[in-house]
Amino acid sequence: MKAALIVVDMQEDFCPPNGSLAVNEARTLAPTINTLLSNPGFTLRIASQDSHPPNHISFAPNHPPPNNLPFEHFIEMSNPAAGKETETKRQRLWPIHCVEGTKGAEIIPEIDTKNIDLYVRKGMDARVEMYSAFADAFGNLDAEVNRSSVDVHLKGALEEKGITDVFCVGVAGDYCVKYTAIDAARAGLRSYLVEDAVRCVDPGVGWEEAKRELREAGVLVVRSDGPEVGGLSGVV
Template sequence: MTTSGRPSKFNPALLVVDMQEDFCPPNGSLAVGNGRDVIPVINTLLANPAFTTRIATKDWHPTTHISFASNHPAPNNIPFTSYTTITNPHNPLETYKTRLWPDHCVQGTKGAELVPELDQSLIDEIVEKGTDDRVEMYSCFHDPFEHPRVSDSGLVERLQRRDVTHVYVVGLAMDYCVKYSAIDAKKAGFEVYVVEEGTKAVDPSAWEEVRKELGGYGITMVGTGGKEAGWLGGKQCSA
């Protein structure tokens, strides 16, 4: 790989989104098809000395979380099928609809643990998200509400303090937490790349739609053999 075309200011971070047991076969309550297949790619990236910081995220839900179908009355509480409207607890005029899911990644449970195949010795920080039971939080940065924000991980500020310029995103799932984390990273001012071989989707048929949506924000889906991966290969680890 070549560093040709690499920006003069290049200080990348790796964001490993929600590589947790509940999102992976064979036993995850919200398993993404072939979710474990991305682990070798992620471990290779984690071992790359180019990254200024390597951050893993975890859904870390209370049992009362609003996204759990089990916390809503029948008949509109079917996992994967039913939706609910979430209202900003601080502003009743701000709402959004969200899909309901099986109970997953409950705080302190086996399903909430990072998969053991992931080389956690190379992870610098773990960010827990979705801890407020009143709001959905696909993004590892903050919930969708803006007036005011309800839950914010503070990750933007931590990346800024490290002078991060580019964010590479991998993990699960491409059409939910990876997508929204990438979009919020872009909105925060970082250049963002989603590594295709390092992610899988809940709904594989959504792949091209998500690619176009990300492109609309100026986010590129890249391959491990592409130029953006080549930029990583040429950056040396600082002392």
């Protein structure tokens, strides 16, 4: 068994007090995540970062009023992959966040980045949302369109290191962390989401629905002090 830790989107724009898309209590996750990053049982430690162009499709101000309120309104988004343009998905609109090269796109200083082995920048294609660090919202993994969305082929990087198990933490538990964990399972890996190391955009009912989706996809929801994590370093 070889395990990887994926720290999802612990960026300034997702953290209070000043983040444009701040997830409640996100910054308080840093001590738990740093403890996980220091666990010698992880072969590979990865950090993903949203890195959006200013004209990204998910940004509410990039759409005409009156139906362009962040969090409240949705648009129909088309699959940018060649030959699949008729495939659409409903896309929630967000405030402008994590624009490439801005302070908001930076990982918060509370995260101990000296223990990060690999960075994955995602959401770089203006035409399509990308929550997961593996694939865009339409599941494009290896198509040319995905290479314009993300700068690292994550599945390939994990295979290169012989990774069998993936543990996902960060924000938001009901969006980017959830979809990253689900895609890890779809890639044939044993996938875990560490519940006390995530915070959600829509806690409560939204998180309960996310856990249902995770279970259906074969993802185990665990805790940082549980046997799954403890077993990595021989502490059970």
